[in-house]
């Protein structure tokens with residue numbers, strides 16, 4: 001990891017700012033799956049890759065059942 005990586009990580013919040021109240025979690029019935037998504041994306045440093053977050057930042061409508069990896073609940 002070089003200095004640029006380190007400063008980028010320092011500037012980036014560790015959790016997604018939408019974590020509290022993100023509507024996707026109400027659509028995932030399994031506690032284990034919810035935890036998996038949260039650990040991998042929302043609190044795992046990959047939230048900038050989240051399909052939901054990308055649409056939200058573009059000001060576009062976010063489908064309720066869209067998962068962070070771009071698939072949908074039940075797919």
Ligand code: SF4
Pocket residue numbers: 016017018019020022024041042047050051052053068
């Ligand atoms: S699912 Fe995406 S938008 Fe929702 S809290 Fe997690 S990273 Fe943020």
